[in-house]
Amino acid sequence: MRDADQALSAGRGSRLAQILQQTEEIAAGGVDFDPAAFPDDPATLSVLGIGDFANELLERQPGIGGARTRLNDDYLAKLSFEGDALKGTISVSGARGDKAARLRQLLEKPELDLRDDGVADPPPGRGLGSNNLLFMASELLLLSQERDGFPALLIEEPEAHLHPQRQHLLVDFLKQKAAVDQGAEHGLQVVMTTHSPSLASSLKLENLVLVRGGRAFPMGPEHTLLDPADYAFLERFLDATRANLFFARGVIIVEGDAENILLPTLARLIGRDLARHGVSVVNAGGTGLGRYGRIFQRRAEAEKALLNIPVACMTDMDVMPDCAPAMLGLKAADGSVPAKNNRKWRKKDDFDADGLVTLRASIEARATGQSVRTFVADEWTLEYDLAHFGLAREVWIAADLAAADARIHAGRATIAEVVRSSLRSFRDIAGLDPERRSTSVYAKFRGGASKAIAAQYLAALLDRASARGRLSADELRAALPPYVVDTIDYATRNAGEGLA
Template sequence: MFLSQITIENFRKIQSLNLELNKGLNLLVGENDSGKTAIIDAIKFILGTHSNDWLRLEKDDFYSADGKTYATEIKILCIFKNLSEDEAAMFLEWLSIEDSNYYLKLTFKAKRKENSNSISEISYDIKAGEDEESGVVSGEARNKLKVTYLKPLRDAEYELAPRKGSRLSQILANYDIFQTEKGEKHPLVDIMNTANTYVNTYFENDGKEILKKINDEYLEEFSLVNNGVKSKLDISPNELGKILEKLELKGFSKIEVGNLGLGSNNLLFIAAEMLLLKGSNYTGLKLSLIEEIEAHLHPQSQINLIDFLSKQSEKLGIQSIITTHSNSLASKVDLSNIIICKNGKAFSLRKSETKLNAGDYEFLRRFLDDTKANLFFANGVIMVEGDAENLFLPTFAEFIGIPLHKHGISIVNVGSTALLRYAKIFLRANSTKGVLDIPVAVVTDLDIKPRKYFEENTVEKKMYKITDTNINTIKTQFNVLSTIDFSSLLGIEYSSKSKLESDFKSLIPKDSKVKIKAGEYLSALLVPVDFNLDTLPDIMANVLQDRQFEDQKVKYFIGTDWTLEYLLGLSCLKDLFYEAILTAKLLQKSDDFDFNDDEYREEIKRINQKANGEIASWEELETTPEIAYKLYWEIMQGMGKNKTSKAIVAQCLASLLEREKNNQSLVSRVKKDQHLKYLIDAIKHAANVQS
């Protein structure tokens, strides 16, 4: 039996939510106040917890759109499926049937009546059955539906310590080896009785002085003659439940002596809770709710834990609903187990719910690491294909007055042209059920070289396209690539064979032994298409049009010429761009520069003067495209032979923009520059800022 579906209406920030859950692991991700805890608490209200956590509905638990007017009714509905025969027998009078399969429907309804003094009277009931009015669920049946709950700020050491009603004693009491028939003694009772005998014997002999003082010197004086009081020392009543309350679960490290820290104690506590759910005699719902599972755990322990839960959940028959803010955890879990929470809505990434195809899921399983998983926790996302954009855009955004961190925007550096595969995470298969309200801006280059390049390199006056036939031939030649989806490359015209080969190889796993050979094989298959230089503007316009993409909240923003760097050379930032190139070349020569050293400062001043002077002289003699070509291709890329790092240039340019942040004249020109417009529009889209 597992919780298959939950529907929530008018609970906290959730106005209406319908969520289908996985049988095993469900990982709730999202920014703060997105609704993760509301989902967990809704389940706790309707099902209760094994630890009998105290729950009380307040007025604030009723949905309010404006903080003034509150809903008057909360409804939480749970549907349980895959009931075994034994489980079905426990809930027989409330069961429903669908396609010859039993399911259990539980409905929680709370009503709020506001008195004239503005104090709310709140009542609720829980009923079972298809029509929601079939009948009240018995206490015994409800006990079988309780969940295991681990709160976010849990005190694991306290929970596992000996005390009356300790959590550890509750867990152990439900385990099969602590179940006894009526009138039967558990072995632990005999053990404790034996220990008690030894304790009594000790205080009757070696320790008798203590009892003598208590009885003769004090109690005899305190008590009445006709009602004398005596005492003895022994172990408290040896009922099994009392014995279990005296037990403490302590952990120890194989490499360190002493008490465990918070992280290790949390692992110990989770292990104890798993013991309850795994108990062979436990026949109820095996559902664990864990908030902020990463609490007190370092990243490697987080990964080990989530890996266990991910692989073992269904095997052990345990369903888990877990919340997290950890990039590491989100990147290690199968995408289909993730549920993104946003604005009181929940969006499952199961295969039937998104526009990702089977190949996309396989690709993302390999390449979605923790540096990219921050997209699950963002208000907006900007996806880029390289380090240069990743390093430059945050400073550029701040320069134009839209700081990314203030708008909760994450930049995801995909490191390849497989941008749409990541973007489709946010696209719903059926948008009528709701759209994920996270704007995604995909920033990419046009990657068509300018006329001057082809005039100087007549041999390369060709375009390249990958075809279905090429892909099928490669998959036949290399069987290990048969499951990889290369469709994102289809229809794209490349002016560089090496760029097409690079994009092709980026879709193949890094550890694949055929990666290089497959790239070379593709290169041999490609048939170049000659073109007339006079048609280059039409080709560029067609490619720009073909690459446009907008669906739901995902939108492409494509540079209008060659690359980001070439466009910077065309823009009003060309002088700063040249200064950044020269600074990057200086830094690449040596790692020993002290940025506070007078010699370095003098060199930077010389570079500034050189850049400004040469740009001014070039502008008198050359066109802007010629200057851009000179800056990017000839100086920065060394005609393809002596390249300056794009990443270092981007870092240097970001520093120079920071220097010019109070130059309002430059800020104004940047905002109006058509060559930078695609970057500005991408940032505005991700930030939900109107143009």
């Protein structure tokens, strides 16, 4: 499909001529032309018969005849040797030679283009994507004539110049053709290469083959650590946005929109730009983090069988500090803490000395192995940990901006006004111990501030501080939670750095 328009145009050796010559209807349909008896209905003629009929009509046409006579008498006759007269004829290609050669020459005259239904003239120009579809349809027409063997269609990057909706339509059609019962019509095997997340998300995961470092890694159940439930889950949720992980040099899998929005900015500001390192951030949406990770884990653990793609899964610890239940209003009316089996949340003193270590290890084990590693929040959640380790003021301001977002966009407040008010209110918690201060910051999100919108504002605040020289890469790296830095560093490792 390098030049579909050229392949479908008239001309010597055109692909269209090759396709048409192999179709049953053209090879066997119609009758030959008999010069001694003009047909009552030219539609009964074969393609070659139509060419011979056209030649006969050209021979009898006065203008053609006059031009031929002048060509022969006034020019060729004067250029001929005695006894070796040169004579010219005017005909449609295909008037000489055996039937196969004549038919080939004749079929090199037509061209194939797209027209709008009900419109006589073709449009002034179709897009390259539409022409590629036309070319593929022509090749499928040829393959449908196969009666021996198992026809195969090989397509290099069918998404070229094709908008996403047509990509999905194309894949659905090809899947249907490939699934045709062998008894009714020869089944079709389709092999295509692609860089399109839209196409990748439209196919069953087990039918994909990931090519990395010149090696092929099939995604079928006999090759990955995914179980049947994982395949069913991923078929539902592995959409075009998430399918970009198949084309990445590194992957970060997160649980929410806030991480998805914030991580690219954090990485860039500490000198680990995700785009430059070819890293994709995949939002698992709160569940299935391990399922996405297992896509990259192989059953055969031999070194050459492993995918050398760093995959970092980033998750919350989900254990709050002991001061949080009272500060967040989670205690009962009498001030007591509900029994563990009557609440979904956990706090640190619910665990013995080794309990937190065991819990962390169990969370990491859900998606760790080979090139996949899980990085668990050092304390509780992303927002809490950002405040706890050095960005309490910035997250506090971002949360206030998120809460005021509607008023800001309605023109009832300005960002500067909200920031000034937020800085004044932050003084009330600045002197608290780290756990109470960070819990106070986190309480804003339980009070209605959107984590995703706050992440957007926080990214802008940090970008602005960096641009003005008030925040260096080293200063930000030191202020970030260690697990965030480790996640970014691991996913942006170069191939030569290894994955240990």
